[in-house]
Amino acid sequence: MxxxxxxxxxxxxxxxxxxxxxxxxxxxxxxxxxxxxxxxxxxxxxxxxxxxxxxxxxxxxxxxxxxxxxxxxxxxxxxxxxxxxxxxxxxxxxxxxxxxxxxxxxxxxxxxxxxxxxxxxxxxxxxxQTTAFTRSPEPTMTVPxxxxxxxxxxxxxxxxxxxxxxxxxxxxxxxxxxxxxxxxxxxxxxxxxxxxxxxxxxxxxxxNPVSAIISYVRDHIAEPLSVNEMAEQAFMSPSAFSHLFRDVTGRSPYQFVKEMRLNKARELLVEDESNVTQISKAVGYRSTSHFINEFRDRFGVTPRAFGDALAGGDLPPVGRLNQAN
Known part of the structure; x- marks a missing residue:
């Protein structure tokens, strides 16, 4: 205690x-x-x-x-x-x-x-569940x-x-x-x-099928991912899947995948010294310039500036990330 x-x-x-x-x-x-x-x-x-x-x-x-x-x-x-x-x-x-x-x-x-x-x-x-030696009847659940x-x-x-x-x-x-x-x-x-x-x-x-799709996206982050493909994985029509996905996450599938890609790119910049082109491919971007533009829109700085700031021990501001969330 x-x-x-x-x-x-x-x-x-x-x-x-x-x-x-x-x-x-x-x-x-x-x-x-x-x-x-x-x-x-x-x-x-x-x-x-x-x-x-x-x-x-x-x-x-x-x-x-x-x-x-x-x-x-x-x-x-x-x-x-x-x-x-x-x-x-x-x-x-x-x-x-x-x-x-x-x-x-x-x-x-x-x-x-x-x-x-x-x-x-x-x-x-x-x-x-592992440490419970006996199981008593589940109490009446109240809305937390x-x-x-x-x-x-x-x-x-x-x-x-x-x-x-x-x-x-x-x-x-x-x-x-x-x-x-x-x-x-x-x-x-x-x-x-x-x-x-x-x-x-x-x-x-x-x-919730959305949870399984989020895991699928995480495992296939380096690959092209379309709404149709994600809907097929959830055994739903694209329109029904998009509606459910937005209800659960508050974002469209496209927006959510983009945020996952950029957040993963940020992690890679923190964890290793891969160059920007390698990282953009590792998170599913075919165009490095497109990746740089979206990274800057998301975090307020370019990937190179972010990496340089990390190397110098001076992390750039993340105001735009806070606003996006």
């Missing part, structure tokens, strides 16, 4: 987190977090309510200040003693309720990759809330700080940050309020 932070422990950890975020929050409002899906926020005064929406599991952690989030008629307040997890496609209303120039509101939002969430969710469920507030425990705080600090250097970002990010997801999915949502998502995924 994890041990919750007492006030004395928290003051020390909170100070570390405040220092980390303050050093990265150069401007009031949103700041790039040097990692896909990571945005750092700073406000010097309370802010008016603002509607937002996320498509994937999203963690919101406050280092300083207080915030109110309203979703589905339910209002959640969270501060440095708690973190907020949001899932689903329902819009939510955010409002900064405690902030000042001397003590600014500091927080970060971290959007988590669906594939990683599914992978870790499957591991958690498999472990529970699309968002919840959890107490910030020592393990989650440690994982967050290690992840943020690993973003400071190129080597740590490539080797350590992905590991710490998985730990953050694991800690979040262990929250009692989220366990039913994990199990429900796993059951729905098993009966």
């Amino acid at each position: 994890t041990q919750l932070l007492n006030p004395l422990d928290f003051r020390i950890s909170s100070g570390d987190l405040v220092a980390e975020l303050k050093s990265r929050a150069d401007q009031v409002g949103t700041n790039d977090g040097l990692w896909p899906g990571l945005t750092i926020y700073r406000f010097d005064e309370p802010a008016a309510p603002l509607w937002e929406e996320v498509r994937e599991l999203h963690l919101c952690v406050i280092a300083q200040g207080r915030k109110r989030v309203t979703q589905g008629g339910d209002a959640h307040y969270y501060d440095p003693f708690t973190y907020l997890a949001i899932s689903g496609n329902e819009p939510f209303l955010t409002e900064i309720v405690e902030a000042s120039h001397d003590k600014p509101f500091l927080s970060f939002g971290l959007q988590l990759d669906n594939d990683m969430v599914r992978e870790i969710s499957a591991d958690i469920i498999a472990e529970r 809330p699309p968002s919840f507030v959890s107490a910030l425990d020592r393990d989650m705080m440690d994982a967050i700080l290690r992840f943020l600090r690993a973003l400071s250097t190129g080597a740590d970002r490539r080797v350590l940050a992905p590991t710490y990010l998985k730990e953050i997801v694991y800690r979040a999915l262990q929250a009692e309020q989220y366990s039913r949502l994990v199990e429900r998502a796993a059951r729905e995924s098993a009966n």
Whole structure:
């Protein structure tokens, strides 16, 4: 069982987190977090309510200040003693309720990759099934809330700080940050309020042909992939498949495949020293120039500039990626 932070422990950890975020929050409002899906926020005064929406599991952690989030008629307040997890496609209303120039509101939002969430969710469920000596009748399932507030425990705080600090250097970002990010997801999915949502998502995924097609695309990312071909793999008509795919992912099959190709290209640039032409072919682009243009549109820089920045330990901004997600 994890041990919750007492006030004395928290003051020390909170100070570390405040220092980390303050050093990265150069401007009031949103700041790039040097990692896909990571945005750092700073406000010097309370802010008016603002509607937002996320498509994937999203963690919101406050280092300083207080915030109110309203979703589905339910209002959640969270501060440095708690973190907020949001899932689903329902819009939510955010409002900064405690902030000042001397003590600014500091927080970060971290959007988590669906594939990683599914992978870790499957591991958690498999472990529970393996370690259960007896099986009791399944309790009546209630619809889990699309968002919840959890107490910030020592393990989650440690994982967050290690992840943020690993973003400071190129080597740590490539080797350590992905590991710490998985730990953050694991800690979040262990929250009692989220366990039913994990199990429900796993059951729905098993009966969803879109999940199988996403796996197929990942395994054939270097090959030409048409909507007709993906629809055939799902044993559906192209129009019915496209409609279902958009309902599940929020994107058309074409958009989704393009994002998978570009995200894979980014991973290859981080992991090895292949040239741009080799990487473009490895992710299914026949034209290198077309690949370069789409990479720049997605990430805000060319593949070569991205690779050069990695080699120099200075990752380029990912603002466009955050906006796209």
